[in-house]
Amino acid sequence: MRKFEDTYLHKGLRKKLVAQLKEQGIKDQRVLDVINNIPRHFFLDSAFDKIAYENRPFPIGEGQTISQPYTVAYQTELLNVQQGDKILEVGTGSVYQALVLAQLGAEVHTIERQKKLFDAQEKKRKRQEFFNHPDIHFYLGDGYLGVPEEAPFDKIIITAAPPFIPEKLMAQLRIGGVMVAPVQDADERQIMMRITKNDDGTWEEERFEEFVFVPMLMNINH
Numbered sequence: 001m002r003k004f005e006d007t008y009l010h011k012g013l014r015k016k017l018v019a020q021l022k023e024q025g026i027k028d029q030r031v032l033d034v035i036n037n038i039p040r041h042f043f044l045d046s047a048f049d050k051i052a053y054e055n056r057p058f059p060i061g062e063g064q065t066i067s068q069p070y071t072v073a074y075q076t077e078l079l080n081v082q083q084g085d086k087i088l089e090v091g092t093g094s095v096y097q098a099l100v101l102a103q104l105g106a107e108v109h110t111i112e113r114q115k116k117l118f119d120a121q122e123k124k125r126k127r128q129e130f131f132n133h134p135d136i137h138f139y140l141g142d143g144y145l146g147v148p149e150e151a152p153f154d155k156i157i158i159t160a161a162p163p164f165i166p167e168k169l170m171a172q173l174r175i176g177g178v179m180v181a182p183v184q185d186a187d188e189r190q191i192m193m194r195i196t197k198n199d200d201g202t203w204e205e206e207r208f209e210e211f212v213f214v215p216m217l218m219n220i221n222h
């Protein structure tokens with residue numbers, strides 16, 4: 001069975017990665033500290049052990065990826081996580097982003113549509129205490145539907161690219177809450193957006209940098 005070890009080499013590489021993220025413009029020290037804290041190589045196949053701290057995405061199976069650290073830091077900074085925030089994440093993937101949010105003090109509800117990925121990380125959670133954070137709740141299902149029984153959420157983060165702002169998710173956001181999502185436009189560009197919900201249910205959209213995500217896939221029934 002795989003042994004999870006966080007060596008001085010890993011810690012050193014992580015420090016370098018955090019310095020890079022700072023140079024790239026990430027300012028929130030809490031976000032940088034959490035990234036410095038979490039052994040990213042634990043979330044990857046052991047074949048990636050030596051390169052896990054390169055600032056790039058990696059495959060996690062089923063054609064999916066763990067997001068690039070810069071992307072994780074960027075989305076997390078835009079979300080401005082506060083202690084006790086109730087957050088919905090769409091696209092559990094490797095669970096790395098969920099753990100970043102939980103370590104910032106959030107209560108995280110994360111939903112994944114691919115059963116194989118869901119099962120793989122459930123197995124990991126049972127085997128390894130590290131992956132079993134008490135403030136992360138896991139759901140297998142369609143992210144376009146969200147988790148209505150847990151709504152309203154203070155914040156929502158989407159870690160795959162939807163072709164539009166999912167309305168059912170906006171309905172699950174509290175007034176004044178924010179959603180951060182890479183929304184694909186007509187030219188197939190994925191623009192990071194921060195969407196803030198107004199008192200009357202309408203919302204404001206802010207546009208940021210362009211990114212590359214896997215698509216947020218639609219299921220047939222909803």
Ligand code: SAH
Pocket residue numbers: 064065066067090091092093094095096097098111112113114117141142143144159160214215216217218219
């Ligand atoms: N947050 C993840 C990134 C995963 S990549 C991490 O930190 O590793 C995006 C994930 O979104 C993939 O696992 C993909 O299966 C999932 N996904 C795509 N469309 C979805 C949908 N409609 N509902 C839920 N998850 C979805």
